[in-house]
Amino acid sequence: MTQLPEMTREGRQATGDAPSDSTRARGGRSALGAFNDVTRPYRYILPASSLVFAVFAYPIARGFSTSLHIDTPRTPDRPFVGADNYRDLLQDSDFWNSFQNSVTFVLGTIAVGMVLAMIFALVLHHAPFSPLKRGLRALSLAPWLISGVAAATMFRFLFNPQVGLIGVLDFLPFIDGGTWLGDPFRAVVVIIIANTWYITPFSTLILLAGMQTIDPDLYEAASIDGASGVQLFRHITLPSLAPHIALTLVYFSFASWNTFDLVLTMTAGGPGRATEVMALYMYRLAFTNLNFSTAAGVMMVLLVLNIFFSIFYLKSFKIND
């Protein structure tokens, strides 16, 4: 999602030295053959681009249009109302509740997930014995394979005080055998933990890939100069990883702003609306309240937020690049 500039550079290179099709054409090619050569790339791209257009581009345009009209079962003529839906949205306390929940959820996931991903990447990078290293790396991706619904099911079980691990741990401070998913504050904690568990493995992989590209000579030189392990991490690992940290932030925030399966299965937004994140709010507006126009407004807000944060992270880390 973030590698577009690089891609373009690479693409230009490939174009530069690609032999043009006409140089391949052997004598006696018909006009039809020439036409075929010119249209071939477009024909090869057509199926992929039409699918992407139909499932992404068109729906976004349509969603934007819906957000400017009133579209409910009671208004079949869909009157145009301009920005009214957005104004309603900004005055809706449920919208701000879901926005706040999403912000908490995203920040919580990033705070916990970033630390864990960094620790795990260091562990995977430095683990002794190559079979252990390989095995750990393969298995650490396990949560990434699982569906959001299955992960949520497991965490609901884990945090059920009557049957879950949390019930066994009730001798620890802050764990008193009380409900977790039924408590407005604790439910937020649990969904953040579950989400972190679910999406950290991929971030770990990104950071690990970054660590593997750092020149080992840098560490050696610094060690000879007497740098400690912490200093090596602080002055070599962290700065060299800046682009990968930015990518990790993009991924964490992208995956968390749009969490749906996990929260719906664990709490369905409850208790009350304590865990109703934006995607859930949007779903409720559309499919429970049948208010498609306002739901489309939420969709546009989500899209803008996603793009804004992705660009923000990448820009703020480009400085060191």
Add this chain to the structure above:
Amino acid sequence: MSAENERPLRTPVQAVRHFLGSNIIWVGVILLIVWTFLPLVWSITASFKTPNEVYTFGILPEDPSADSYRDVFNSRNFWRYMYNSMFLAVISTFVSVTVSAFAAYAFARFAFRFRHTLLLLILLPRLIPRVSLIVPLYQLLLSLGLMNTRTALIVTYTASAIPLATWILVGFFAALPKDLEEAAAVDGASRFQQLWKIVLPLSVPGLVTVGVLAFRDSWNEFPFVLAFTSGADQRTLPYALFLLSDTVGLQNWPLVNAFALVTIIPILVLYLRFEKHIVSGLTSGAVK
């Protein structure tokens, strides 16, 4: 052990610090294993218990029984959901890998107008959260009469796999030397033959990577099934699991856990089989 004798005496705090210092990597390894596997292990042991036994908090089942798994396999519509999941994942994987391979080949090998713009347009959806499209896609499918059809899911799953697949395959194809294709062209091989007989066989690791990624996405997909289908004919395993765990009243926890684990097995097998390709493919796809 001569070093033993040279060790200075330590206070307990220093001893702990020293122990952590020299074994910090093992502390990390254990943290990684516990964090990653605790939820899974808790779920696995529970799935072999009886419904009442889960309330006793025993770590291991006293008398392990596979009854829950038998109940999962015998549950209403289970095999139909399994078939639906498999059918959708296989078809959308196959189609998305095929169309992405053609697109990627064009981007990697041809010079043509709007090349960069088109590539950008195909990659851009990676910035778009799928779930946010649920409302306009619902309206679109409704107006096309495609609600409650497998076609709706196949098309949406296929399209969502294309951007990443195209991106990874462009990288793969561009890295292949052009000599073989040029030699084949001299021998009269058409462009299609060059792609089919030379480029694709050389790119099997890349194709496997994008295939498993596409399979994983559609195998685990939930919001579209929830919003666009209403019958057992189209619904998939994640949806069935959602229904099962959403029931009010006393939960049959071993059954729920067994069901969740069964839904993981196919994708786990696929992953372990191709793990090496996937990790490197993912890394290059995500990081480049």
